[in-house]
């Protein structure tokens with residue numbers, strides 16, 4: 001069996017994280033190295049999805065659920081009105097560092113476009 005990722009250890013409560021939302025399917029917690037005043041990671045609890053590239057039709061409901069959670073969190077965290085950014089780094093060129101599907105929810109400041 002492959003070694004647990006840092007995110008799986010957070011799901012299993014083996015290492016601490018500032019959790020802002022949890023249900024049967026997903027977990028949201030503050031990024032340890034925030035890139036904006038609000039920087040939350042939203043992840044599925046399943047370990048079968050290493051990145052967005054692993055998602056298929058069988059995961060449609062899960063991904064839709066996660067995006068509704070992201071929308072709700074943006075409202076609850078007070079960043080919806082001014083605007084926010086959702087990012088999923090997928091693979092080497094996108095600088096993905098943790099091989100467990102995750103969505104960055106960033107807000108509380110203005111963002112540049114195009115991204116770096």
Ligand code: 5GP
Pocket residue numbers: 006017018029030031032033034041088089095096097098099
């Ligand atoms: P990626 O670069 O894969 O898109 O994003 C991984 C994110 O996980 C980074 O923003 C990084 O700061 C965050 N991260 C890495 N290790 C930990 C940790 O142990 N706890 C928390 N809360 N975030 C982490």
